[in-house]
Amino acid sequence: MIDESNFQPLEESDLPTVVAIEQRIMPFGWILNNFRSCLHNEAYECWKLSLDDSFIGYCILYFVGPSAQLLNLCVDLPYQRKGFGRDLLCFALARCREREAREVFLEVRVSNTVAQHLYNTMGVRKVDRRIDYYQSPHGREHADVFALKLM
Numbered sequence: 254m255i256d257e258s259n260f261q262p263l264e265e266s267d268l269p270t271v272v273a274i275e276q277r278i279m280p281f282g283w284i285l286n287n288f289r290s291c292l293h294n295e296a297y298e299c300w301k302l303s304l305d306d307s308f309i310g311y312c313i314l315y316f317v318g319p320s321a322q323l324l325n326l327c328v329d330l331p332y333q334r335k336g337f338g339r340d341l342l343c344f345a346l347a348r349c350r351e352r353e354a355r356e357v358f359l360e361v362r363v364s365n366t367v368a369q370h371l372y373n374t375m376g377v378r379k380v381d382r383r384i385d386y387y388q389s390p391h392g393r394e395h396a397d398v399f400a401l402k403l404m
Contacts, residue, residue, distance in 0.1 A: 262298035281388035321354035360396040377401040
């Protein structure tokens, strides 16, 4: 069962695992330096989700003024479609509320219908589209921008 004790701040020693998960899950995902720069900047929060000594996933939040942005949320392959993405998202939204963010934004690939469904079931709604935002194996891919008012 997941509770708050399963979430811990990412540490430098976690980054090789994070990068390995990112490479398995995300085509053209973040590289080590992306994660490292977030880890060492206080405008960001970097969290990991573990269960029974297994590193399940992570999320990266960015806080600026009254807004937050969920920059990255990822669950490793063996743990997908078991509710851990929802657990991570709930935790991320709770952190945003604790930091008194009024709204949270995120981008998701238009092809990532599983993530879009999760966001919709949590009340996060599509508000815009970024054209040719992500690299993809076939050139560029659009991103849908989602938002949720928290206050």
